Amino acid sequence: AQSVTQLGSHVSVSEGALVLLRCNYSSSVPPYLFWYVQYPNQGLQLLLKYTTGATLVKGINGFEAEFKKSETSFHLTKPSAHMSDAAEYFCAVSDLLRGTYKYIFGTGTRLKVLA
Amino acid sequence: DVKVTQSSRYLVKRTGEKVFLECVQDMDHENMFWYRQDPGLGLRLIYFSYDVKMKEKGDIPEGYSVSREKKERFSLILESASTNQTSMYLCASIPPRQGAFSAGYTFGSGTRLTVV
Numbered sequence: 001a002q003s004v005t006q007l008g009s010h011v012s013v014s015e016g017a018l019v020l021l022r023c024n025y026s027s028s029v030p031p032y033l034f035w036y037v038q039y040p041n042q043g044l045q046l047l048l049k050y051t052t053g054a055t056l057v058k059g060i061n062g063f064e065a066e067f068k069k070s071e072t073s074f075h076l077t078k079p080s081a082h083m084s085d086a087a088e089y090f091c092a093v094s095d096l097l098r099g100t101y102k103y104i105f106g107t108g109t110r111l112k113v114l115a
Numbered sequence: 116d117v118k119v120t121q122s123s124r125y126l127v128k129r130t131g132e133k134v135f136l137e138c139v140q141d142m143d144h145e146n147m148f149w150y151r152q153d154p155g156l157g158l159r160l161i162y163f164s165y166d167v168k169m170k171e172k173g174d175i176p177e178g179y180s181v182s183r184e185k186k187e188r189f190s191l192i193l194e195s196a197s198t199n200q201t202s203m204y205l206c207a208s209i210p211p212r213q214g215a216f217s218a219g220y221t222f223g224s225g226t227r228l229t230v231v
Contacts (some may be wrong), residue, residue, distance in 0.1 A: 009155065034219050041124075043205055043222035044158075090157065102148060102173075103220060107157035 002027045002095045006106035014114045019063075019078040021109045023091030026072060032094040033074040034103065035065055039087045047089070050074060061085070086113045118142070121206050121223035128230050134193040136226050138206030146210075147189040148220070149173075149181065152203040164189055196230045203227050 007022040025031060032051050036044040048059025055067040061084075065076045074091060088110045092103040122137040140147065146165050150158040150173075160173030162181040170181050178200060182190040189208075193200055204227075207220035 036222075041225070041227070043119075043121075043224040044207075044220070045222070046219045049219050102160060102163060105150075105158040107155060 002031065002093045002104045004091050004093050004104050004106040006091050006109050008109055009107065010110050012112040012114055013081045015083055016080050019081045019085065019111065021076040021089050023074045023076065023106060024072055025074060025093045027093060033067060034092040035076050036090045036092060037087050044090060081113045083113050086111055119206055119208055119221050119223040121226050123226050124224065126226060126228045128196050128228065130197060130230055132196045134196045136191040136204055138189045138223055139187050140208040141187065142208060144208040144210055146208060148207045149191045150205045152205055158205065161191065198230050201228060201230045
């Protein structure tokens, strides 16, 4: 079965600094990988996804992630943090379960942006 | 834009009550899912459904059941609510089989349930 590990349940960065949120996955087949963002008291919103093709994926709000097969990683980055980026971020990997598709989520990383 | 609607944002229920959480999608998606979200545990799959009247247990189905009488509606039922079911509940859907693997979920905005 697939699994996802997010290193660091809480990350703090200063406004304007680089954001790096780490995600490692285990998969026996080429995975589809996702990053979701959750603002307080809201559902999850898709930030970006890797399916096939280019390994550097750009998403909304200036975020990007790079699929590195050799490292089984899919880290999320943003060059310059903004106060509005404060949220919880979830990495997810696709899995096939009893004939249908579902996603396995990491435990989340809460990003705090300091003024 | 696709939409998944959860009928309640906040609910407070008493221990032992039967609780219904409703989720409706307007995208003609076949696959629908119920997750619960708890701090430090991420999202855990309770039940999912890949067609009308079809359901499958997820990772933590105990104490829950589901109903899918119509394609657009997927209900989560807490048969006898307990305090350990206090949580954020998220509904999601995904396109039909050929697109599902890469599409990503569309989530509802969540229902925060408190059982007292």
